[in-house]
Each structure stands twice: as C-alpha cells, then as structure tokens.
Amino acid sequence: MDVNVQVRRPLKPKVLLWVDVSYHDMQEIDQIQSIPDLESVLCRVFHIDIPEPRRGVLLELHVQTVLFCRENRFNREQTSALLSIVKCMHQANTETSLSNMEQCFEFFSELLLCHSVRRPPFSINLFNSAEVTRIxxxxxxxxxxxxxxxxxxxTPQVRLDLSLTYSGMLEEEDIVLEDTAVPDMEKVMEKESEELRYENQGIETQAPSTTGLDVEVTTPGSKSELRAMIQQEVREELVRVSGQLEERLKESADHLNSALASLQPSLQGNK
Incomplete structure (x- = not known):
C-alpha cells in the first residue's frame, strides 16, 4: 500500500484554447444530441479510461459542461476552452488527498481571467463580463x-494509524512471577489462623515477613482502565479536530461566496 500523500503543487494558469478539444472534435460534439453518444465522444476526446463509478462521475461533469455551454449559446472556441478549464480544475482537486478547495477556486478564477482579458500572449478575451459571471x-x-x-x-482515503507506547509498563504476557516470589498458600493459611487465635486470646503479635521479597502487585483492571482513559482522550481529541475542520470548511465556503461578488468588478477594471 502506498503510504505517501502527494502535496499541493503550485498551479500556473495558461490559455487552453484547442488544447484538449480540437476544432474537429467540437464539430462532432455540436452534431450530437443524445447523451450516450455525447458521453462516448467525450470519453474518447479526454482519454477517460478509469473504472466505475469514477468514469461515470467524470463523464457527467463534462456532459453537464457541454449542456451549460449550449444553454448559454457559447461558440465552439468558448466551449472548448471551458471544457479544458473544468478539466484542469478537477485535476488540481484530485491530485492530492489534502484539502485545497480555496486553491482550486483561485486557480479556476485565474484560468477564467486568462480567457476574458485581452493581453496577448498571456490571455485572450474569449468571454465577456456577463459570461464570466454566469460561468x-x-x-x-x-x-x-x-x-x-x-x-x-x-483521491485515496488517508487513515491515521495511532499507536501509543508507554515506558515502564509491561504487557500482560510479560508479567511473569518467579516461583520463589509466590508464597506457599498452606503456610499463609496456617499463619493467619495462628494470628487469629492469638488475637482471640488478647495477645498482640507482629506479622512476620512471608518471603523477604518486595512484590509489587498490579491488579488486572489497572491496565484496562488506563486503556479506557486513553481511548476516551483520543475520542475527545478527534471530536475537537472534526469541529475545527467543519469550521474551516464553512469559512472557505464563505470566502468563495465573497470571491464571486468581488471578481466581476476586477474583470471590468482590467478590460
């Protein structure tokens, strides 16, 4: 099993006109009306060779993009560029298992700017301001x-395998008492009965040492109690981390909503 997690790489926007979908491919796409035929053509154009259900989800993403372009009456150049932009955004999202939603949206916005402002050779004015807002x-x-x-x-699921080791604690199978450290039960019973007889007679006695060895007795439930305490602490920490993650996702969603409102004035100022 691959234990390496790919980190996020820096993303550089560029012009994507006719990069993935050629003019001939767009001619073929424009003539297709049925969804199954459109999926077949897009599967060939984007070289989608992955198992289900990822194949169906990816094809649905591209099909819905084509339908959106048709609904807004985009031309072939606009449709080809938008399909490539969506593909690059999806690749940026799925290249790592780490959270990078804000980075993906910023990359998508920069790609859209490359196709909405005339600054050759860095960008072209393929979409106007109203079309950018709809996209x-x-x-x-x-x-x-x-x-x-x-x-x-x-993306592959990342699991945290947490193992705790405490110094100075023995495993259950390591706790073995030597034969010399185990007192003779018959002798112990005789001494207890003798002490009890002396106490009944009003004679104070001092209990002698049984073996002369200091034996540290560990109750069987002590280790299980410690394990339960550790599990409880880990569960509480996971709940706290989950709450922080949900809060960060909410903040990212709020940031994206504000980015939508602030992007349009910047586009109008650059034109």
Missing amino acids: LKYIHSTYIRHYNLYKYIF
Missing part, C-alpha cells in the same frame, strides 16, 4: 458545492 455561478453551484464528494471519489 462562476455555474461552477460554484455545481463543482465547488460538491467539492468534498469529488475529493472522496477520486
């Missing part, structure tokens, strides 16, 4: 809203 709303209400589901389906 942002569409991506936010579809992909970003289900970001965690895409992360769960397309």
Whole structure:
C-alpha cells in the first residue's frame, strides 16, 4: 500500500484554447444530441479510461459542461476552452488527498481571467463580463458545492494509524512471577489462623515477613482502565479536530461566496 500523500503543487494558469478539444472534435460534439453518444465522444476526446463509478462521475461533469455551454449559446472556441478549464480544475482537486478547495477556486478564477482579458500572449478575451459571471455561478453551484464528494471519489482515503507506547509498563504476557516470589498458600493459611487465635486470646503479635521479597502487585483492571482513559482522550481529541475542520470548511465556503461578488468588478477594471 502506498503510504505517501502527494502535496499541493503550485498551479500556473495558461490559455487552453484547442488544447484538449480540437476544432474537429467540437464539430462532432455540436452534431450530437443524445447523451450516450455525447458521453462516448467525450470519453474518447479526454482519454477517460478509469473504472466505475469514477468514469461515470467524470463523464457527467463534462456532459453537464457541454449542456451549460449550449444553454448559454457559447461558440465552439468558448466551449472548448471551458471544457479544458473544468478539466484542469478537477485535476488540481484530485491530485492530492489534502484539502485545497480555496486553491482550486483561485486557480479556476485565474484560468477564467486568462480567457476574458485581452493581453496577448498571456490571455485572450474569449468571454465577456456577463459570461464570466454566469460561468462562476455555474461552477460554484455545481463543482465547488460538491467539492468534498469529488475529493472522496477520486483521491485515496488517508487513515491515521495511532499507536501509543508507554515506558515502564509491561504487557500482560510479560508479567511473569518467579516461583520463589509466590508464597506457599498452606503456610499463609496456617499463619493467619495462628494470628487469629492469638488475637482471640488478647495477645498482640507482629506479622512476620512471608518471603523477604518486595512484590509489587498490579491488579488486572489497572491496565484496562488506563486503556479506557486513553481511548476516551483520543475520542475527545478527534471530536475537537472534526469541529475545527467543519469550521474551516464553512469559512472557505464563505470566502468563495465573497470571491464571486468581488471578481466581476476586477474583470471590468482590467478590460
């Protein structure tokens, strides 16, 4: 099993016109009306060769993008560029099991800027301001809203294997008493009966040492109680970490919502 977790890499936006979907591919896509035929063409164009259910989810993502472009009457250049932009955003999300939702949305916004502002050769004005706003709303209400589901389906699950070792504590199978340290039960019973007889006679006696050895007795329940305490502490810590994670996800969602509102004025100022 691969125990390495890929970290997030720096993402560089670039112009993606005709990179994944060629002009000939767009001609074929425009002529297709049925969803199964459209899935077949997109599967060939994007070289999707992964098992289910990831294959179906990825095809659904591209099919819905094509339908969105048709609904907004995007031309072939716009549709080809938007398909590649969505593909790059999805790759940025699924290349690591770590949370990178904010980074993915920023990368998507930068890619969209590369296709909405005329600054050759760094960017082209393929989408106008109104189209950029519609695309942002569409991506936010579809992909970003289900970001965690895409992360769960397309990335390996990371598990924390926690092992605690305490110095000075023996395992149960290591606790072995030597024969010389075990007192003779018959002698102990005789001494107890003798002490009891002396006490009844009003004679004070001093109990002698049985073996002359100091034996530390550990009750069987002490280790189980310690294990229960450790498990309780770990559970409480996991609950606390989960609460912090949910709070961070909520803050990220609020940040994305504010980014949608602030991106449009910046686009108008750059044009």
